[in-house]
Amino acid sequence: MSSLKLILQIAILTVALAGAAAADERPAAPKASVQAKLSYCKDCHGPSAQGYFGFFPIPRLAGQQTAYLENQLRAFLEHRRTNNVMFNVAHALSPEMMAALALSLHQLNPLPIGGAPRQLAAEGKRIFEDGVPDANVAACAACHGPEATGTGEIPRLAGQLYPYVVKELTNWGIERGQNAAKPDTSAVMSPVAHSLSKSQIEAVAAFVSYLK
């Protein structure tokens, strides 16, 4: 009788320990469901996540920084960045799924989708590398890197869609940093976007859109 009790106690202990161990390491999103979700992303963002010209310009996600992707998905949820479509998309994603998607997208490397006015690229390169000191526009390269690959929460711009970059820079203050209770890194870009003229925005957008 006593030995049966002991076995029972050991069994309970084992189950409890196993449970604790499982809770310790975050359950990774299962591979098959990540793949399914990734193909859902690609419905809009393009079959290689190179971006897509839908009704809206839908941004390239391929090669994007993982911290940036995760931060943006959270930004949609927290209404820091306003976008009804992406709010609903992000709403259904667990943190683990977000991390897995970000990593998968970061590893993609398709060619830029192209289509921007080429004659603007030279001026855009100058602005990207040197800024516009007279207009208090910082050199994009200082934060986004000389090859526009980004780092951490600072996004990759290389190969990003021309109309998307134009739209973002034009609408910065009404699309990003919209939750006053949760200020975020997007504030850094506000004065830059504000100080760029329309033609300068188009030049930079054309330049980055062709970068691989």
Next chain:
Amino acid sequence: MKSIGLRLVFAILAACAAGGARANEADPSSKDVQAKLQYCNVCHGVSAQGFLGYYPIPRLAGQQVAYIENQLKGFVEQKRTSNIMFNVGHVLSPAMITGLATRLHDLNAKPLGGAPKEPVAQGKKIYEEGIPGANVLACASCHGQDAKGNGQFPRLAGQLYAYVSLQLTNWSKERGETLSNVMAPIARNLSDEQIKAVAAYLSYLE
């Protein structure tokens, strides 16, 4: 006729001199300095506490006025190599530079943090005592006990770990202002590990 000509020359000269003086004294309006400061903060952080962009972008808050002025001059004269800062410095009038340096000096943001904590004790020892066996001076002898700097000697307190490491590693490739020569042998004599220790220590100083 001759004297009229002479008087005319004098008049023109006087007008030029007055114009020159006015141009030199033209203080940028407080609004212009504020706008330029916001531009600095885009990269150097909202409180100029430094920012980890693609490059580590140094803290300017609390920095010595003379050091900031000297570095901006160094960028423009290409004695210190940075393409981005050359372009930034290029358009600044001396009065604007002084206005910016003064305002940056008055800021006092908390250190950005993020450096490894383990080497801090070793860094403090190197900072205060140097490494006599390796001909490394005590940093404190020029930068001050609390690393606030003085005149052209920069403040190091709260400076970014990654930035200090990078500067000490690349000293002679990046710096060439007259005064920077002082640091060349020190930077050379420090090992990678010692550089990281000093950088970690400084990055947490308020």
